[in-house]
């Protein structure tokens with residue numbers, strides 16, 4: 370018997386699920402009791418995740434919601450879109466909190482879901498019950514939530530870069546431009562296609578989802594509008610970059626007033642945010658500095674020639690952009706230390 374929280378990972382063979390297993394293996398308050406994968410069903414976890422090796426003596430199983438209810442106190446859903454809509458209601462009805470890594474419950478407006486995800490939302494009654502799991506904006510709501518919609522990786526990096534400026538009403542809300550570069554693991558392990566072949570990705574950087582068509586646009590706008598207190602529209606261009614992990618986001622906006630000491634402004638805004646690191650003036654982040662960590666590094670400067678502020682953030686898409694943030698959310702909703710199991714430093718070099 371154990372007094373640790375019994376936790377399940379649905380989709381453990383994926384990049385997000387695998388990262389959850391890696392991080393939870395070192396978590397002081399948790400015991401992993403249930404892991405699922407269709408591909409590896411019946412095989413040891415080490416077959417799906419050789420890197421996590423024999424530290425966790427579990428067998429992968431085909432996902433079954435009743436088994437999850439029996440074996441777990443809390444369930445991470447790390448599958449594709451649609452999985453949480455189908456199964457989160459039953460898990461929560463059985464008293465099992467859910468942290469979902471997909472986009473199923475992120476958008477508060479069901480019409481936005483249909484518009485951006487090109488299908489009807491199948492559990493609309495549950496949208497209002499879900500909490501958008503960006504702790505730096507919604508910490509108190511997360512503490513009380515049983516259904517947490519873990520944010521997307523680009524939206525995490527963009528919202529953290531811009532929130533302090535919008536909260537201080539320092540920028541023109543119509544002038545925001547966001548460029549992001551993502552590592553290829555952002556596309557997941559199951560997505561096959563020419564775009565993701567080594568010889569297409571290696572030594573090349575390319576934009577995609579250009580001109581307001583990427584489905585993270587409404588998610589970023591939702592967070593920024595929440596902070597601004599009125600609708601914010603953005604221009605967002607994601608880029609696929611030849612790295613495995615990491616997101617580097619560069620955000621630009623026109624200043625409405627004297628920016629003053631930006632580092633002080635950001636440090637004050639993030640005083641209660643243990644995973645946000647504000648760099649000193651003149652320093653800027655790099656994906657390598659956050660690789661394997663749950664930290665978001667943020668650097669900024671004002672271009673005095675154009676009166677534009679430039680904010681640059683870096684995260685690891687699989688950690689602060691997915692699994693690490695999901696564990697941070699679990700820590701908050703279960704009353705654990707917010708940083709439990711998440712204080713590792715970056716892999717370097």
Ligand SMILES: NC(=O)C1=CN([C@@H]2O[C@H](COP(=O)(O)OP(=O)(O)OC[C@H]3O[C@@H](n4cnc5c(N)ncnc54)[C@H](OP(=O)(O)O)[C@@H]3O)[C@@H](O)[C@H]2O)C=CC1
Pocket residue numbers: 379380381382383384385386405406407408409432447448449450452470471472520521522554555556557558559560686687690691
């Ligand atoms: N990769 C990233 O950087 C980020 C991903 N996300 C989101 O996290 C979720 C997982 O992404 P990621 O790990 O990258 O994706 P992967 O493609 O790497 O993994 C998907 C996982 O889902 C499992 N799966 C597939 N179909 C089902 C099903 N019907 N029932 C249960 N499990 C299923 C797969 O296992 P098997 O096929 O063996 O069953 C696999 O373990 C997605 O919703 C994604 O949008 C969010 C933020 C960042």
Ligand SMILES: CC(=O)N[C@@H](CCC(=O)OP(=O)(O)O)C(=O)O
Pocket residue numbers: 470471472520521522523551552553554555556557607609
């Ligand atoms: C490089 C790459 O392909 N990245 C993914 C974003 C990953 C993510 O956060 O996806 P969800 O919102 O679906 O959870 C993409 O652009 O679709």
